[in-house]
Every structure is written in structure tokens, then in C-alpha cells.
Amino acid sequence: MHVRVSEEVAQALQEGRPVVALESTIISHGMPYPQNVETALKVEEIVRSNGGVPATVGIVDGVGVVGLSREEIEEMGKRGHSIPKVSRRDLPVIFAEKSWGATTVATTMILAADAGVEFFVTGGIGGVHRGAESTFDISADLEELGRTNVTVICAGAKAILDLPKTLEVLETKGVPVLGFQTDELPAFYTRTSGLKVDYCIKDYRDAAQIVKAKRDFHLDGGVLITNPIPEEYSYDPTEINRVIEEAIVEMNSKGIKGKECTPFLLARIAEMTGGRSLEANIQLVFNNAAVGTRIACEYAELNR
Ligand code: PSU
Ligand code: MN
Numbered sequence: 001m002h003v004r005v006s007e008e009v010a011q012a013l014q015e016g017r018p019v020v021a022l023e024s025t026i027i028s029h030g031m032p033y034p035q036n037v038e039t040a041l042k043v044e045e046i047v048r049s050n051g052g053v054p055a056t057v058g059i060v061d062g063v064g065v066v067g068l069s070r071e072e073i074e075e076m077g078k079r080g081h082s083i084p085k086v087s088r089r090d091l092p093v094i095f096a097e098k099s100w101g102a103t104t105v106a107t108t109m110i111l112a113a114d115a116g117v118e119f120f121v122t123g124g125i126g127g128v129h130r131g132a133e134s135t136f137d138i139s140a141d142l143e144e145l146g147r148t149n150v151t152v153i154c155a156g157a158k159a160i161l162d163l164p165k166t167l168e169v170l171e172t173k174g175v176p177v178l179g180f181q182t183d184e185l186p187a188f189y190t191r192t193s194g195l196k197v198d199y200c201i202k203d204y205r206d207a208a209q210i211v212k213a214k215r216d217f218h219l220d221g222g223v224l225i226t227n228p229i230p231e232e233y234s235y236d237p238t239e240i241n242r243v244i245e246e247a248i249v250e251m252n253s254k255g256i257k258g259k260e261c262t263p264f265l266l267a268r269i270a271e272m273t274g275g276r277s278l279e280a281n282i283q284l285v286f287n288n289a290a291v292g293t294r295i296a297c298e299y300a301e302l303n304r
Helices: 007-014 035-049 070-082 088-097 105-115 140-147 163-172 204-216 237-253 258-272 276-302
Strands: 003-005 019-022 053-060 063-066 119-121 151-154 177-180 199-201 223-226
Touching: 003 007, 003 105, 007 019, 007 053, 019 035, 019 105, 019 276, 035 053, 035 070, 035 276, 053 070, 053 105, 063 105, 088 105, 088 140, 105 119, 105 140, 105 151, 119 276, 140 163, 151 276, 163 177, 177 204, 199 204, 204 223, 204 276, 223 276, 237 258, 258 276
Parallel strands: 003 063, 019 053, 019 119, 119 151, 151 223, 177 199, 177 223
Antiparallel strands: 053 063
């Protein structure tokens, strides 16, 4: 594959130091400018201050990049929606046309794995959309988690998705769904969902050992570590679910479908909550970055 790995990331990988991948769809399509760029740069800082090397992933002129420069991150944020959101099926076109692309969870995993990066921190993953029984809208993120060897640390999945069905698909694909110090699946803006994860992780070391066991046994595919949003930024489930329901009704009435669904809902929910959901989104990514990096550090220790 045509992956360009930044010098800093390449060196860290060679020395067996912990590298943490970060995605670019969250920058171009998940948050407005300038908060998107500020958040992306701050997340890189948090990875560093926890002992890791950040590798923001994206596609620049048809080249998959693992370790975008500051200027490239700024451009991803400024150009926003005019940069295509790229999932696995879009990769060949973007490569051939030599265009820029914002990588989703699925494509960030693909490019990270190609470079040898094993951990990836984000906000929320895609999943089975509500109404999937008629639309068949199931994120390619789930397929990727089933096949690509990257551990993804997130705050669960948004209640814009059908969470019970999302867990069922993850089970089918053989993806361990772990809760960081919780036995309940967090639902992004909320710490709870009423659904159980497969296993409650005690600490960073515990998480690293589970990932190592999966790799040692050559069980291909991802591991999903779900980390609840910090209490002080979390929403009351009834309150946020009312907003989400309203946004979904609006999306359906506007005929929005396919890859536009997730970006539309994220933006609409942020508007409807007067920016409070955006602040929650930013804070949970920061929290995931700290926890994910600590796990990556423990994993690097175990492999020394
Ligand atoms: N969920 C979020 N924020 C996001 C996304 C999902 O809370 O920014 C982005 C991620 O890049 C994810 C993608 O991989 O949306 C999923 O899109 P789709 O549902 O079209 O597969
Ligand atoms: Mn979809």
C-alpha cells in the first residue's frame, strides 16, 4: 500500500515505543472548524504527555499518511466537508485520483495496521443504524473491527445507532467488547446504556494483557475498549435521547441517507444542544486519549 509514515512515528515503531493512531473524519466531518483543529492538536498533546507518540491518519494527494503534519491537520479541519469521508470501499478511487481523504474508523485501522500501529483512539465508532432492518445501513467500521489487528479505544457508540444490534454484529465478527472499569456499554454522551459489555477491564495492564493474548493466539481482528465519558460532562440519558430522536426524525424527513447520516446527526445534535454536546464530545476524546495511551504503554512494556 502507499502509506507514508512520518519520521517520528517510524522511529518510535522501530524502537518499540507506544504509538497511538487518531482519525481524520472526526476532524473534517465530526466537528466544526476551528474546534476540530484545536481538538486534534490537543489530543496529540495528551498522547505525548501520557508517554505515547501520536499518529493522526488521513489521505493526502492519494497517499495514506500515518502521522499527519500540523499543517495537514489544519487543512483537514479548514476544508471540512469538502474533503471526502473515506471508508474501505472509497479507498481505491481516492488513491487513483490522488485526492485528499478523511479516514473513518475503518480506514484509519487499515492504514494504521499497514504501518504497524496497534492502538487507535477516537470518540465513537459507527455501528448498526436504527432501522437497519430496512435500510441495511451497517457501518463498515464493524466489518473492519472483525478483520484488522488494531485495538480501538472509544466512548462506546452513540444512541443514534441501534446499540443492541451493534453488539450482536460485533459478537458475530468475533470482536471482544471491553469496558474500561465498567461492565456496562457506555453510549458516548452517557456513561450507561443498559447493555452489558463482555468483560470489565480492571486497569491498563489488564487491558494490555487481553490484547496481547489475542495477538499471541493469532486471533485476527480488532479489540474494542469502551471508556465512559467523564461524569462531569455526561448527559442524562432521557434528555439526550429526546434530542437524538428529534434529529433522526429530521434526517429521515430530509431524505438523508448512507454516509451522510452520521455527520448530519452529529452536527444537528450539537446545534440542538447549543454546543454542549460538542463540548462533551471533545472531553470524551481527551479522556479516551489518556486511557488509550496508557494501555498502549503497558502493551509496549509487555512486549519488551
Ligand atoms: N461517531 C461519532 N463521531 C464520528 C464518527 C462516528 O460519534 O466522527 C465518524 C467516524 O469516523 C466513524 C464514522 O468511523 O463516523 C462512521 O460513519 P458511517 O456510520 O457512515 O460508517
Ligand atoms: Mn452507513
